[in-house]
Amino acid sequence: xxxxxxALLAKEPAHGYELRQRLVQALGPPGRALNPxxxxxxxxxxxxxxxxxxxxVGQSSHPDKKxxxxxxxxxDRVAEWLADLSWPKVTPTDFHLKLIAAAVAGLADxxxxxxxxxxxxxxxxxxxxxxxxxxPPDSRGGLLLEGAALRLQADIRWLExxxxxxxxxxxx
Amino acid sequence: MSAPGGRPVVEATGLTRIYAxxxxxxxxxxxxxxxxxxxxxxxxxxxxxCGKSSLLHLLGGLxxxxxxxxxxxxxxxxxxxxxSWAVLRRRTIGFVFQSFNLVDxxxxxxxxxxxxxxxxxSARRARHRAVELLERLGVADRxxxxxxxxxxxxxxxxxxxxxxxNDPLLILADEPTGxxxxxATGEILRxxxxxxxxxxxxxxxxxxxxxxxxxDRLLTMRDGAVIGHTHLGGVAPVGSVLAGLADFGDAGxxx
Numbered sequence: 132x133x134x135x136x137x138a139l140l141a142k143e144p145a146h147g148y149e150l151r152q153r154l155v156q157a158l159g160p161p162g163r164a165l166n167p168x169x170x171x172x173x174x175x176x177x178x179x180x181x182x183x184x185x186x187x188v189g190q191s192s193h194p195d196k197k198x199x200x201x202x203x204x205x206x207d208r209v210a211e212w213l214a215d216l217s218w219p220k221v222t223p224t225d226f227h228l229k230l231i232a233a234a235v236a237g238l239a240d241x242x243x244x245x246x247x248x249x250x251x252x253x254x255x256x257x258x259x260x261x262x263x264x265x266x267p268p269d270s271r272g273g274l275l276l277e278g279a280a281l282r283l284q285a286d287i288r289w290l291e292x293x294x295x296x297x298x299x300x301x302x303x
Numbered sequence: 304m305s306a307p308g309g310r311p312v313v314e315a316t317g318l319t320r321i322y323a324x325x326x327x328x329x330x331x332x333x334x335x336x337x338x339x340x341x342x343x344x345x346x347x348x349x350x351x352x353c354g355k356s357s358l359l360h361l362l363g364g365l366x367x368x369x370x371x372x373x374x375x376x377x378x379x380x381x382x383x384x385x386x387s388w389a390v391l392r393r394r395t396i397g398f399v400f401q402s403f404n405l406v407d408x409x410x411x412x413x414x415x416x417x418x419x420x421x422x423x424x425s426a427r428r429a430r431h432r433a434v435e436l437l438e439r440l441g442v443a444d445r446x447x448x449x450x451x452x453x454x455x456x457x458x459x460x461x462x463x464x465x466x467x468x469n470d471p472l473l474i475l476a477d478e479p480t481g482x483x484x485x486x487a488t489g490e491i492l493r494x495x496x497x498x499x500x501x502x503x504x505x506x507x508x509x510x511x512x513x514x515x516x517x518x519d520r521l522l523t524m525r526d527g528a529v530i531g532h533t534h535l536g537g538v539a540p541v542g543s544v545l546a547g548l549a550d551f552g553d554a555g556x557x558x
Contacts, residue, residue: 217543250533255544256516257535262545263489264496264517279548280513281485287512295350 132173134212135225137182137201138232141209144186144200147171157231158224174199182208213239216251223289230297241297249290256283310377311338312395312472312504313362318371320357320527331357333527334371339473344495344505346515349524355508356477358524362506363475364392376472393422397466401478403458405450405465411457412437412446415464422469429468436464440494456487463494467503474498476507480514492517 139145139153151170155162177183182205186198201209213233215221221229226248233239259280266273320332331354339345347355360366362373364380373380376395380388397418398404405414412433419429437443440460445453453461459479466474479495480488492514495505509515516535523531 219547246531253512253516253521253533253535256512258544260492260513260517264493268490268493275548277485277489279544283544284512291350 132169133177133182134208135228135232136170136173137177137205138209138212138229138236138238140183140199140201141206141232141238142236144198146198147174150174150199153235154228157228161224177205181205209238213244216248218248218252218255218286221248223286227293230293234297242294242301245290245294245297249287249294252283252287252290256280256287259283311340311374312376313506314338314374315362316372318358318361318373319369320354320361320366321369330527332361332368335524335527335529337362337522337529339504339506341472341504342499342502343520344499344507344518345520345522346518347506347508347522347524348510348512348515351510353524354527355524357527359475359477359506359508363396363398364388390422393418394469395472397469397471397474399459399462399466399474399476399479401481403450403455403462403482405453405458405462407450410447410449411442411453411461414450414461415468418465419468432468433464436467437461440464454487455483456490459483459487459491460494463491463498467498472504474503474505476505476509478509478511479507480509480511488513 135154136150139150139157145153147170151165151167154170155165158165174183174185178185178199182202184200184202186200188196188198209232213229218226230241230244233244234241259276263273263276263280266276315335315337318332318335318337319330322329322331333354335354335358337345337358347358349355357366361368375391378391380391383391405411406417409417412430415436416424416426416429416433419432420426424432434443434446437446440463442453442457442460442464445457445461448457450458450461459482463474463479466476480491483491488511495507495514496517498505505518507514507518515521518535521531521533521535522529523533
């Protein structure tokens with residue numbers, strides 16, 4: 132959750148509850164399952180790691196007086212995360228949040244991110260397909276590879292849907 | 304895999320096809336440049352309606368372009384009469400379709416030999432070659448079956464045999480695995496890999512990433528235009544994915 136939180140902070144400094152709102156909204160229905168304290172715990176860790184700075188704002192009557200802001204190291208970490216294509220370490224949820232954070236903060240073109248990720252998945256699929264083709268057709272080992280190929284194929288289809296949607300949104 | 308200095312088997316420049324749909328001109332294919340070198344496999348991907356099938360139909364002469372040029376085996380197609388184009392096409396291009404397009408009234412072997420008979424091969428020679436191909440593609444035992452007695456995978460193998468019968472320079476395949484299950488898709492991919500190893504040039508239009516990923520090059524189309532061009536490279540390297548499948552997550556040692 133550290134990287135998505137950092138990326139969602141890239142647009143502007145925010146209160147913890149605002150960040151949590153952004154995250155819940157970006158996740159859609161799965162966001163409702165989010166543990167409320169988790170965002171604060173993560174923010175605390177990010178402050179400790181020097182990726183986020185925290186400022187107390189006194190004059191507000193709101194109980195949440197802390198405003199969080201990315202540090203220079205935090206910005207570097209966000210850029211690294213956006214460029215990381217190592218699927219499935221980068222999960223679909225990560226990737227989805229990456230697109231939203233990148234678009235909101237103007238950090239990168241979502242369609243370009245999708246394209247780069249799609250190429251990486253095609254490369255992985257090519258690797259799996261190449262391995263399948265040198266196996267005898269009915270080998271048991273081939274069955275494991277077949278599963279990997281089908282998952283990558285499904286992921287690539289999802290990226291194609293993402294690309295279409297983000298293109299539509301960018302035109303509007 | 305193309306011979307150095309070898310000319311492309313097919314080359315298209317500025318290829319354009321405009322359809323009128325409800326009084327609106329739709330540029331189904333919009334200024335596409337494309338070349339397939341000898342021995343090369345090129346895949347074309349893109350969302351449905353992006354013009355990838357239309358492009359294939361233009362290259363194969365199933366439809367005529369409104370603008371642009373096609374050079375097939377070093378010959379400009381535009382200047383040819385309908386008849387000469389048909390002859391050139393039958394001798395140089397083999398088609399594979401999503402729905403197999405086998406003739407229902409003919410047996411498997413009769414379907415395969417048909418294009419050879421159409422270019423004037425003797426019945427004896429055509430039959431000999433058709434049986435040879437059915438054997439090579441592993442469906443020799445289905446030679447006398449009617450198409451409705453064949454599985455999807457078998458039908459597509461017969462269709463590939465038919466596409467190969469006139470030793471085409473280029474195979475054009477339109478969603479060849481679109482109607483196949485995972486196992487039959489695997490068989491067709493294996494078949495295409497064998498064809499490539501024998502030096503066959505292929506242009507494959509597909510929305511199946513498994514098929515596209517095995518090509519030498521990948522073109523991505525949107526709204527009639529080619530918007531991306533990727534060299535997928537030679538033999539796929541063994542790397543992260545296979546290693547990941549053997550990662551048990553307890554590499555830290557005995558627990």
